[in-house]
Amino acid sequence: MDQMGLPPGQYEIKEILKWNIDHPGIIQGNPKFDLETWTLTIDGEVKNPIKYSWKVFLKIPAIESVSDFHCVEGWSVKNCKWRGVRFSKIVNIVKPTENAHYVTFKCADGYTTSLKLEELLKENVLLAYRLNDKLLETPLGGPLRLVVPDKYAYKSAMWVQQIIFTKSHELGFWEKRGYSDVADVWRELRFQHQI
Ligand SMILES: Nc1nc2c(c(=O)[nH]1)N[C@H]1C(S)=C(S)[C@@H](COP(=O)(O)O)O[C@H]1N2
Numbered sequence: 001m002d003q004m005g006l007p008p009g010q011y012e013i014k015e016i017l018k019w020n021i022d023h024p025g026i027i028q029g030n031p032k033f034d035l036e037t038w039t040l041t042i043d044g045e046v047k048n049p050i051k052y053s054w055k056v057f058l059k060i061p062a063i064e065s066v067s068d069f070h071c072v073e074g075w076s077v078k079n080c081k082w083r084g085v086r087f088s089k090i091v092n093i094v095k096p097t098e099n100a101h102y103v104t105f106k107c108a109d110g111y112t113t114s115l116k117l118e119e120l121l122k123e124n125v126l127l128a129y130r131l132n133d134k135l136l137e138t139p140l141g142g143p144l145r146l147v148v149p150d151k152y153a154y155k156s157a158m159w160v161q162q163i164i165f166t167k168s169h170e171l172g173f174w175e176k177r178g179y180s181d182v183a184d185v186w187r188e189l190r191f192q193h194q195i
């Protein structure tokens with residue numbers, strides 16, 4: 001551990017940076033959403049594929065979870081209070097088949113990332129729509145983003161539109177471009193060649 005409980009090589013900042021201010025995004029500007037027509041599709045290797053409207057998604061029991069957020073570029077924000085649906089709750093609803101080993105997240109900006117299904121069952125992994133008691137703003141991934149606190153933030157997909165359970169592994173946007181697919185912040189796995 002580094003100073004003040006941060007993973008190795010990270011420094012603390014006070015607020016999560018908004019993607020389009022701090023980073024060159026995949027697209028210019030933020031995607032636009034109308035919550036009346038927004039949908040979240042969950043399909044692939046599942047027994048109960050489902051398409052949520054915003055209204056129905058909000059009916060899924062939600063929880064609050066406080067965690068630290070770590071970008072691979074080095075900045076970390078402690079004590080982010082997220083509110084949303086535990087990913088394990090979604091797993092209970094859609095019921096993955098025995099062939100489901102990975103999950104790919106597709107986002108409104110064309111971004112993708114993927115994780116092992118078992119890594120997503122951890123209790124701090126959320127599909128989040130509130131941060132620090134406010135609805136998630138679009139530059140922070142609103143209306144709905146994934147939060148995976150133990151991985152570098154490129155695994156925490158913003159603007160999630162589709163979640164696909166898969167048999168085999170599909171590398172995501174940054175993972176295809178040399179970043180670690182494991183992305184474990186505590187083992188400091190930033191780049192592919194490390195393992
Ligand atoms: N859809 C989408 N999700 C994404 C990204 C992206 O470009 N598009 N960037 C990732 C990276 S590298 C980081 S650091 C965080 C940024 O989240 P923030 O805007 O809340 O800081 O989103 C991650 N999720």
Ligand SMILES: [Mo]
Binds near residue numbers: 071072073154
């Ligand atoms: Mo990042």
